[in-house]
Amino acid sequence: MKLASNIAGALLGLLFLTFGLNFFFNFIPMPADPSPADAPHKLFMAALFPTGYLAFVKVLEITGGLLVAVPKTRNVGLLLLGPIVVNILAFHIFLTKGAGLFEPPVLLITALSAFLLWSGRRAFAGLVQP
Structure with missing residues (x-):
């Protein structure tokens, strides 16, 4: 599981680094x-x-891509990238009416983010417990 998380983190970091740059x-x-x-999406x-x-x-x-690529700072990177991933999905759902939602970069970013969030769920448990 650790190897899969490291590969997913490296891929997600590379995607955000590439598209950010x-x-x-x-x-x-x-x-x-x-x-x-x-x-609407053009406006x-x-x-x-x-x-x-x-x-x-x-x-x-x-910044989030660099942080996610390094295992020690992965959770901080996910905290930065989480709202961006949600906004990418919201942009495609609401503004483009689903166009581009099933493009490979969007699917890959969503799947990798969900996998990393799931694999690090214990680290994030303190954020949602009273």
């Missing part, structure tokens, strides 16, 4: 989106880009 260095080109300009992203909010989230993704 891509925001700043643009080494993975974004495909053209054929949806209209007034689509949402149009609000995040110029305000700097998305850059802040991407810095948290990079």
